[in-house]
Every structure is written in structure tokens, then in C-alpha cells.
Amino acid sequence: MKNITLYQPGNSIFHYCDSRTKLVLILCFAVLAFLYFNPLIPLALMLVVLVLNVVATKSYALTNALTKLFLIIILFFLVIHGFTNPLGKTPAVFWGHPLTIPFFGTYTLEGAYYGLTFGFRIATVALITLLYVSTTHPIEVVRGLVKLGLPYNFGFMILMSLQLIPISNREAKTIISAQRARGLVEHNLWEKLKSLVPLFVPLVVSSLERMETMAMALEARGFGYTEHPTQLHEVKFTARDIIIIASAIILLVIGLVLRFKYGRLSWIDHLNSWGNIFWPG
Numbered sequence: 436m437k438n439i440t441l442y443q444p445g446n447s448i449f450h451y452c453d454s455r456t457k458l459v460l461i462l463c464f465a466v467l468a469f470l471y472f473n474p475l476i477p478l479a480l481m482l483v484v485l486v487l488n489v490v491a492t493k494s495y496a497l498t499n500a501l502t503k504l505f506l507i508i509i510l511f512f513l514v515i516h517g518f519t520n521p522l523g524k525t526p527a528v529f530w531g532h533p534l535t536i537p538f539f540g541t542y543t544l545e546g547a548y549y550g551l552t553f554g555f556r557i558a559t560v561a562l563i564t565l566l567y568v569s570t571t572h573p574i575e576v577v578r579g580l581v582k583l584g585l586p587y588n589f590g591f592m593i594l595m596s597l598q599l600i601p602i603s604n605r606e607a608k609t610i611i612s613a614q615r616a617r618g619l620v621e622h623n624l625w626e627k628l629k630s631l632v633p634l635f636v637p638l639v640v641s642s643l644e645r646m647e648t649m650a651m652a653l654e655a656r657g658f659g660y661t662e663h664p665t666q667l668h669e670v671k672f673t674a675r676d677i678i679i680i681a682s683a684i685i686l687l688v689i690g691l692v693l694r695f696k697y698g699r700l701s702w703i704d705h706l707n708s709w710g711n712i713f714w715p716g
Contacts, residue, residue, distance in 0.1 A: 448491075448675065449491045453676045456680055461567055468481075487563075500604065502562070505557075505558045573598065576594055577594050610637050614634070
């Protein structure tokens, strides 16, 4: 049966780590990504995290829809900030001419700089989070959060939210296939956009029906009767977890020291002299 969760079974070191260890990795990489105002730093972190995903989940790290979405988000930030960021002053010259679009203005180097920086930051955090959910069994996610002091009901709520992503994706594909079999027209981009309306309606209805069924099933099984349900397996740190946590903390400390010593490493003040950086005319 096809896996309908974000979890991908495997034998990597991350699959055997405690879920709390991977939460520490998320925190450290998120702080490092936002420490510096230089797109190269979060880009390097993003590539490192992408390699970790490939090591842990092989081809899934590159072929899943979420990774592709993160790349689209980077492009989105690059385009939107380049045209609309109010701090943009230096026009980016393409083939000797500044790129200008009506109602959006001129594409600027400062805007592109901001877009790349924020895009790589978001992608880094998203990819390290993907590593967490794709190498941690849903049950282990709840156990780790409960161990950190989060109430079991909230942990279960987060778990079900993660479960809804692949389930909704599978149902959306089924609905689209059924509509195409019934003559759905998708000849151009506008028709594809209009086809989203008949997609969302049955998807929302099926999601509401699923939630109602799940609520009745949980109530029938006495969910919430006790605040501390018995766990089948006790989670605890191992030497592997301690080594990974120590390495992440050391890396974070080095990043903080370099941040206070060298500043934000920003190039934003030098962009005025780079007006012809793109295909100078």
C-alpha cells in the first residue's frame, strides 16, 4: 500500500535519532539562516540541508512536491522583491536595458538581494523541517513533543495536521483525474486556473467529511479520557543523539561568534557600484 504520510522509512542515521534531536537541528539551522544578511550564507545552509535530505531519504528528497515548492518560493521571492521592494534603488540592467513592467516598476538589485536572502532563509528552514517529518515516524513526533512538555492533545493535533498534507494531495490528484475523464478543459494557463474552482469544492467537502468521521472515531475510542496515555516504547537519548546535538550547538556558537565579530556580512551597501552586474550593455 502506498505511504500516505510524509514519513519515509529508511535506515539512515536520522531515522534512528530521537525526534527531539531533530528539533534541535531545526532550531540551530533556523537561527544560523537568519544570523547574516548575505544570500550566500543561507544558500550554503540550504545546500547542506538538501544533502542531508538526500542522505536520509534518497531520491524522495529531490522528487517530492514540497522540495519543488520550496524552489518555486525562492523564485517567487526573487521576482516579487525585485520589482516591489521599496528599498530597491539600483536598476538591474539586462542586455543594456533596465527591466521594467507596467504597474510593478523597475527590477532592482537591492530587491533581488532581499529576495534571494529571504528566499534561501525560508527554503533552509523548510528543508530542515522536511528532514524532520520525513525521517520521524508520526508516533515518534507526538512522543517527542510530549517529552518536551507539550500536552498530548496538542501533539496529536500537530500530527493530524501533518497527516492531512499527503492525504489531501492524494485526494486532489484523484479529483483532477476524475474531472479530466469527464472532459475538463485545460488548454492554457487561464483554463487551468479556472479548473481550480471545481477542484477546491469537492476537496473541501471530502476534508470536512473526513474530519467528522475522525472525530467520531476518536470519541468512540475514548480519546482525551486521560492526559498521559501509556506509551508502548519509552523514548530516550542515545550517544548518537548527544553527538549530533553537541555538533549542532558548536556550529551555532561558531556562527554567533562570527556574527558578533564580523557583523551581518551584508553586501547591500555595495550594490550601487554593481548597476551592470547582469549582462552589461
